[in-house]
Amino acid sequence: MLISYNWLNEMVPVGLGAYELAEKLTLIGLEIDGVHERDGDVIFDIEITSNRGDCLSHLGVAREVSAYFDKPYKLESQIEETPSITDRVSIEAPDLCYRFTSRIVRGVKVGPSPPWLVERLEAVGERPINNIADITNFVMHELGQPMHAFDLDSLNGRKIVVRRAAKGEKIATLDEEVRDLDPSILAICDTDKPVAIAGVMGGLESGVTESTADVLLEVACFDRDSIRKTSARLNLSTEASYRFERGVDIENLVKASNRAASLMSEIAGGDPQEFSDEFPSKRKAVSVETESLEREFRRLTGIELTDAEIEGYLKGLGFEIRGASSFEVPSWRHDVSIPEDLVEEVARIHGYDRIGEALPPSRSAGEYHHLEQRKRRLRTALVAAGFDEAMSYSFVDGAAASAYSTVDEMRGDETPLVLINDPIIEGANLMRPTLLTGMIEAVHKNFNHRESDLRLFEIGRTFRGLSESSLPEEKEMLAVVLTGRESFENTSAAGRAYDFFDLKAAVETAAEAIGIRGLEFAVATEPRHLQVGQSALVRFRETIVGAVGRLESTLADGYKFKQPVYVAELDLSFLLEEPESVAVYKPLDVYPSVVRDVSLVVTENISLSKILEVVSSAGFENFEKATYVDTYTGEGVEEGERSVTIRFEYRSPERTLTDKEVDQVHSEVLSSLESTFSARFR
């Protein structure tokens, strides 16, 4: 809101320059967003918090300045008029209109405003229209009370009825839009139709024009919620609705009307006549009761003030002291109802900067979230392995997300997903059930920037479980993606092209970092986003915890990816609840092992894990372990076959084995492989 320094200074001169005053205003809660100079004036752009509707005028700011500097403010003199009762106004919706004053000003000459008025309005960002409209705007900026001037002759029956609009009623408003009204909207009507939308905007037909002779000036107070809803419903926010929503001073209506009428007389040559004040149920003053405000103040600020000091501050703000323990809130304040509110009032005028600084007593030891240390290890390990940490929005395009199998789906769980209303990003109506949509989007964007060697990970929540009765389930997932080639620090030399096994290594690195050892990988066809043949389900102790593999080709083609992309997603919530594996010492070997490397040729569908399982589970004597060495296809190996080299180790805990002993058991191992897999040896 814009406030003119000159205008303010007329109301409450405190002898401070504009910039010094701006600083003080900030410190008492009227935050100055900007200050600019204008024709010998300085304009403050003040950010008024939504609870301080009373500050939306020069009077409002002057009251604050007055309280802070303990100097009185003054208002321009104005006509005093005793209300004469007429039957011109009837309030049919007293629940939405609390008070309505009307005044007839006869014989006005509508024309341009005098320079001083134009200057004041332009200083606060208002465009001059004509003297009558300008006066209503001026008084609003001066006293905070929005008002509206009607052309009396345009009102049917020359009467005002304040009622809910009827269904199907329409009004053309001053902005030349035709608006549909309904019974949720309070309308100012003449005897047969709405002539204004209460508290929001006047009607086009009933507005003051060059030919207007007699004016009906409306100065009223409406229900705040009702105005807010109307404004939202019509998507129409005005200076008036802004103030009514935040609350005007119901006891200030007559003053505001008098002030406007005085100006209409002075500037437009009008003659103020009949005045009516419909005030169906009088306002009840709000009082805050507290046993000892001094104690309450000390309890919350740590500052000791005397009762007299406290009362001084509150009186300066317009509070009435009713005995030692009761404080009557001024009619313009809608934000004070409990002792804590009074504490704030006293504290801000006394000065927040006069409150001390201390650390609270310490009764607890600090602690990280119980999963944080494991997550930090996870992040550290992935970063060390060359992965950059990504972060994506939590809502995604539902259609894009359906291309991915979630870990829950792989477990056979088809719980419905979580949708949101009115997404802000087009199409993004689904709370992500997987992090992979975001990761693949990231790959896509980076490819567009010619960044083709990528290693990314994200740790984030996924959601599922759409129900009105219970909150959705939130699960933390880890997604890992890699594509392109290995790259090195400080060199442009390209390394090896990544493949499936780089991804698998990353997943294992991640798991080990959080104390999870022994993930199992099995051939999978279920994950629809992964290419069959380069797709594996990941299990930990029989539970499916995720999948790893190469992005399936139609999905990759959709993004026009020209290089393979490898993706993995793991259920981190599950893994982090699993206990960490703990090292167990095994005595060092006393006798040496005997090693035999064997290359066996098997058909392609025989997996390494099957081969290792057969030899490990047979219980061969002195057999210690079998480990993978490498795989070979090419000359000497038929199509449809591959050669797998495996290192067998034999050891006895009691003695050094002889070659003869080893040869014997090794040949048993080989013949078992031969018979189980029809393997040949190279």
Add this chain to the structure above:
Amino acid sequence: MSDEKQQLEAIRDSFEKEFDRFSDALKDGFRGMKLSAAEKLAKELGEFRVKHTGKKSPISGAMKLIGRVAPEQRADFGKTVQSVRARIEGRIAETEDSLKSYIRSAKTKREAVDVTLPGRRVRSGHLHPMTLLRHKIEDIFVSMGYAIEDDREIETDHYNFDALNIPVGHPARESKDTFYTTGGFALRSQTSTVQIRAMERRGAPIKIIAPGRVFRRDTPDQTHTPVFHQIEGLCVDTDITMAHLKGTVSEWLRRMYGEETKTRFRPGYFPFTEPSAEFDFSCFKCSGTGEFEEAKCGTCRGSGWIELGGCGMVHPNVLEGCGIDHKVYSGFAFGFGLERMAALMYSLDDIRLMFENDVRFLRQFY
């Protein structure tokens, strides 16, 4: 006797003659000799040494001559033989030593590398700036005795609004600001929800920090994203005052930005605190002067202060709603946005980058 002497001289002469090529090389310090040539020469010198000092060498044969010399001249002759032998051995050893050291230095030279070439290192990854900042802040607060809390991102209206003293009809509750699921739950619009759940679970006294994602229906632009991060702090105990709030926020900001950092508290408004305040800290770039490198400081726009967050004394309705007696306990809470803090720290003019996962951006932070 002269016969033997002559033989001895002949041995010496033949040695000197044959040794010339080695001594010539030694004389000019093997200058310019290639490593391979030097190694060949060393090998030849080895053979030469065997030939001239081995068991079958002439000088070894000359030892036998000593017996043939008349007894009275034998001692003298013996000495002469020994001196010839010592000379031969000495000359060879001297040359061998030099040659070895020449070879060693030639090898060292050959093995020299350009130490300014890059180390052999797989490219390192980078933590997201949000994570880096969160870690730093969590570390500070844990050291100040706070427990880090985490909770749901989708919440009931109760936790997102009612329990925070945001009444029905409050503008913040409108769906134009808050996302709702089709099931009617809110995507939390502030991490204050965690305060409520933590107070319900732990009761008082309590000292917690709650970092997390929050959601508001803002169209993405340079300073807004519909998803962002907040950190919220809460301390409830007996006799907690605004002085503790100010002390805590100031201490944290000093640990964050240095001992010189100043803080400023201004009255503010939040439904869940009363009294409420906004807190600013002295600009870390211009040290609060408003000027940087003789121009208006861009970080604080010349004001010397950076607005960071909101805070206040926990509203009695909030405490009571969590079953904490507000007559016995009081507390403070504060909160701020991480994106904004990061944007200030790194002079970032577009916070949408935080969620775009552009590696040219991500790889700048460590």
